[in-house]
Amino acid sequence: MAEPEKQLRHEKHYRYVSTHDVGYWSRSFLQDLERTCLDHSRRRCWGIGFGLSFRVVALDPNFKKLSMERIVSAYKRTTTRAILLDYDGTLMPQASIDKSPSSKSIGIINSLCRDKKNMVFLVSARSRKTVAEWFSQCEKLGLAAEHGYFLRLMRDAEWETCVPVADTTWKQIAQPVMQLYTETTDGSTIEDKETALVWCYEDADPDFGSCQAKELLDHLESVLANEPVTVKSGQNIVEGVSKGLVAKRLLSIMQENQIAADFVLCIGDDRSDDDMFEVIATSMTAPTITQNAEVFACTVGQKPSKAKYYLDDTAEIVRLMQGLASVSEQTLTE
Known part of the structure; x- marks a missing residue:
C-alpha cells in the first residue's frame, strides 16, 4: 500500500476513534434508553404469546376497546x-x-x-x-x-x-433467495405479484417459520440494498x-x-x-x-x-x- 493511502486511512480511522470515544457511546446508550423509556410509567404492560413468541409489550393508556354503542x-x-x-x-x-x-x-x-x-x-x-x-x-x-x-x-x-410504474428487475435477484427458503420451510409459499414478491409462511410451523422469516428478511435486505425496492415484514409475510x-x-x-x-x-x-x-x-x-x-x-x-x-x-x-x-x-x- 502506498504511503499517501496509508496516511489517508490512518487519518480517517483516527478521526473516527477520537470522536467515538467512551463518552460518545455512553451518551448514545443513555439517549436510546431514555427514548425507549419515554412515558413508560404511563403505559400498561402486557405479556403476550407463549414459548418463543412470548413478549412483553407496553401499550398506551389511551389504547382501548372500541365501543359498539359509541x-x-x-x-x-x-x-x-x-x-x-x-x-x-x-x-x-x-x-x-x-x-x-x-x-x-x-x-x-x-x-x-x-x-x-x-x-x-x-x-x-x-x-x-x-x-x-x-x-x-x-x-x-x-x-x-x-x-x-x-x-x-x-x-x-x-x-x-x-x-410511478415500478422497475421489477430486482425480482431476478430475490426469487432464487426466496425459493431456497421455501424449499427448506414446509408449508411456505411464494406469491408472485405485479409489483411484489411475497413469502407466505402462515401454514408453516409457527416458531420455525418465524425464525426463517427473520433470517430471510436480513438476507433480502442485504442482497437488495442497491435495488429500487423495500423489504417489509407483515403478518406471516415478507414483502414491500x-x-x-x-x-x-x-x-x-x-x-x-x-x-x-x-x-x-x-x-x-x-x-x-x-x-x-x-x-x-x-x-x-x-x-x-x-x-x-x-x-x-x-x-x-x-x-x-x-x-x-x-x-x-x-x-x-x-x-x-x-x-x-x-x-x-x-x-x-x-
Missing part, C-alpha cells in the same frame, strides 16, 4: 363518511383456508356502499385480478390491490397506480408498498369533490396498516376532515399500534360492520 351513535349522526377496511386478518381470519369473501361479507359491504353518505375502500395485499374477481358483485366498492399500488374507485372504473397511499388517495378524492369527512373509520390488523392509521391521524388538522370529525382507527387484537382502538378478533370486526350496515339499510328504507 361508533354506531357517531355513524348515525354523521353525513359524510370515509371507511377504509383491510381484508386479510381483518374481515377474513388469517387461519382460514378459503380466503375468498363469504356471501355475508359481500352483503355487508354492498349495504355500506349503497349508502350515499359513505365512501368505502377495501385494501388488500392480493393482486388486482384476485380482488376484482372476489368483489365483482360490489359495484360501488373502491379497491386497493397489492397494498395500495393499484387503485380502482368502483367496479366499472379503470385501475390506476399511486406511484405502503398502505398509507390508499388513505391519502381516498381523502384527496373527497377534497377534489370539495367534501370533508365528518366520520372516518380505518381498520387493519398488522404493522402494514399503521401507515393508514398515521395518514388518518395527520389528516385530522387538514381540510379533508372536519374539525369535529369522529375518527376511529382500529386494530385487531391488543398489541402496539398507531391505532387508538382495538377489537379482539375478526368475528368482532364483522359484527361491527354488520351493525353499521344495518343502520345504512334502515336509512335507505325510510
Whole structure:
C-alpha cells in the first residue's frame, strides 16, 4: 500500500476513534434508553404469546376497546363518511383456508356502499385480478390491490397506480433467495405479484417459520440494498408498498369533490396498516376532515399500534360492520 493511502486511512480511522470515544457511546446508550423509556410509567404492560413468541409489550393508556354503542351513535349522526377496511386478518381470519369473501361479507359491504353518505375502500395485499374477481358483485366498492399500488374507485372504473410504474428487475435477484427458503420451510409459499414478491409462511410451523422469516428478511435486505425496492415484514409475510397511499388517495378524492369527512373509520390488523392509521391521524388538522370529525382507527387484537382502538378478533370486526350496515339499510328504507 502506498504511503499517501496509508496516511489517508490512518487519518480517517483516527478521526473516527477520537470522536467515538467512551463518552460518545455512553451518551448514545443513555439517549436510546431514555427514548425507549419515554412515558413508560404511563403505559400498561402486557405479556403476550407463549414459548418463543412470548413478549412483553407496553401499550398506551389511551389504547382501548372500541365501543359498539359509541361508533354506531357517531355513524348515525354523521353525513359524510370515509371507511377504509383491510381484508386479510381483518374481515377474513388469517387461519382460514378459503380466503375468498363469504356471501355475508359481500352483503355487508354492498349495504355500506349503497349508502350515499359513505365512501368505502377495501385494501388488500392480493393482486388486482384476485380482488376484482372476489368483489365483482360490489359495484360501488373502491379497491386497493397489492397494498395500495393499484387503485380502482368502483367496479366499472379503470385501475390506476399511486406511484410511478415500478422497475421489477430486482425480482431476478430475490426469487432464487426466496425459493431456497421455501424449499427448506414446509408449508411456505411464494406469491408472485405485479409489483411484489411475497413469502407466505402462515401454514408453516409457527416458531420455525418465524425464525426463517427473520433470517430471510436480513438476507433480502442485504442482497437488495442497491435495488429500487423495500423489504417489509407483515403478518406471516415478507414483502414491500405502503398502505398509507390508499388513505391519502381516498381523502384527496373527497377534497377534489370539495367534501370533508365528518366520520372516518380505518381498520387493519398488522404493522402494514399503521401507515393508514398515521395518514388518518395527520389528516385530522387538514381540510379533508372536519374539525369535529369522529375518527376511529382500529386494530385487531391488543398489541402496539398507531391505532387508538382495538377489537379482539375478526368475528368482532364483522359484527361491527354488520351493525353499521344495518343502520345504512334502515336509512335507505325510510
